[in-house]
Amino acid sequence: MTDPDELARLALMRLAAPGDELIGRLIHKLSAAGVIEAINGDALADLHAASEIDDADVLARQLPGWQLRLRRADPxxxxxxxxxxxARFLTPDSAEWPAGLNELGPAQPVGLWVRGPADLRIACQRAVTITGSRAATPYGSxxxxxxxxxxxxxxxxxxAELADGIGAAALGESALCVAVLASGIDLLSSRGHPYRYLAHFLAEEGxxxxxxxxxxxxxxxxxxxxxxxxAALGRATVIVEAAEGSGTLATAEHAQMLRRPLGAVPGPVTxxxxxxxxxxxxxGSAALVSNTQHVLALMASASDAAAARRTGTQPQHDERQWTPQEFVQALADGGMPFAQDDPAYCPAHGWQCDEGCRST
Structure with missing residues (x-):
């Protein structure tokens, strides 16, 4: 028997654009089925009370379009x-739903289609997001x-996103992958899908x-x-090449808003x-990442930050004074990410150096 909440969420996915925070707030206050009931019943007052917006006219203008799309929806x-x-369909009540998605608040997905044998929640507990330009250079790929x-x-x-460039490069070498689509999951099997064979491999193994x-x-x-x-599915995010104003930088912004550790790969100055x-x-927004050990250190800092959030404590810092040379050696001994040509600064762990340095 189909869960009524699943059917309601499937219908709302036809009504709302991805990441629609207004619909997210309404679902949180009224439930998915309650939102549909209110829309179909012209319950503008109930919708306005749950929406947390001041202008009821906004909802009045939205309502006819919502009602039309609901009539056309076939969950x-x-x-x-x-x-x-x-594929299988997940909701926030599903055991497989990753906790990281809940941190998106009202922008969390209404529901999620998933294909593949692995458990999404478990996979995301030890996942790093790798993202970058779709027009990647050979160096970036x-x-x-x-x-x-x-x-x-x-x-x-x-x-990673199943897309040209860095996304395809990151996904192509391992079965331990979570590929994020921006289309319907059924289109993976279509002959025209540019990554049909890679997607098939990922769906069978990851x-x-x-x-x-x-x-x-x-x-x-x-x-x-x-x-x-x-950004939400990974415990940390690494940027490998990006154009100004690109979606890659939007991913970085989301990672920062979610308080995920952020790393970036340096490249040619040209x-x-x-x-x-x-x-x-x-x-200082991102740690310098140039090898696997740097990524693993970023993941370790993600675990420390998550533990601190759960317990409500702050990470403990060493108050001793360091010379720049001692600082670099300490990072090297500990396998922590740092810029080797700039021993005065390590953004990943909040350390700063000038003539001597102190943890901050």
Whole structure:
């Protein structure tokens, strides 16, 4: 017997755009079935009270469009299509639902289609997100592949978008992967899918996830919305090449908002795709990452931060004074990420050096 909450969420996925925070707030206050009942019943007062917005006219303008899309929605057909694609449907109440998605608040997915034999919740407990430009250079693709291979050998999963460039490079070398789609999960099997064979491998060995209803094509908006999921599924995020104003930097912003450790790979100073990574490192927003050990150190800091949030404590810092040389040696001995050509600063752990340095 189909869960009524599942059917309601499938219908709302046809009504709302991915990441729609208004719908997210309504679901939180009224439940998915309650939102549909209120929309179909013209219960504007109930919707307004649950929406947390001041202007009721906003909802009044939305209501006719919502009602039209609900009439067109066929959640039972979507469920049948998804199941025929060997996928399963998750809601926030599912045992397999990753806790990291809940940190998105009202922007969390209404539901999630998942294909693959692994358990998504367990995979994401030890997952690192690797993301970057879709127009990657050979250097960027090689680096993403090397990092993903090393991290997978250390028994961590890789989260990346199933897209050109860095995403494909990160996903192509390991079965321990979670590929994020910006289209319906049933389209993986279509002859026109650019990564049909890679997606088939991932679906048989790892995991493929999508918040989009079946038969939904990828669009620039859906790709951009998927960045928040890519950031939320990983315990830490690593940027390998990015263009200014790109979706990759949107992923970095989501990671920062979610308080996930952020790393960036440096590149040639002549490459425009390396400049955003250099800026993130220079500003202290990201740790310098150039090898697998740096990524693993980033993951360790993610575990420490998560433990601190659970207990409500702050990480303990050493108050001793360090010379720059002692600081660099301590990081090298501990396998922590740092910029070897700049011993005065390590953004990953909040250390700063000038003539002497103190943990901050």
């Amino acid at each position: 039972a057909a979507d469920l049948e299509t998804g199941y025929a694609s060997k 090689h680096t993403a592949t090397q990092l993903a291979t090393g991290v997978a050998r250390a028994s961590h999963a890789i989260v 995991l493929v996830v999508s918040e989009c209803p079946p038969r939904t094509n990828a669009t620039p908006f859906r790709r951009r919305a998927a960045h928040r999921i890519t 490459s425009e795709l390396s400049e955003p990574c250099h800026r993130l490192i220079r500003e």
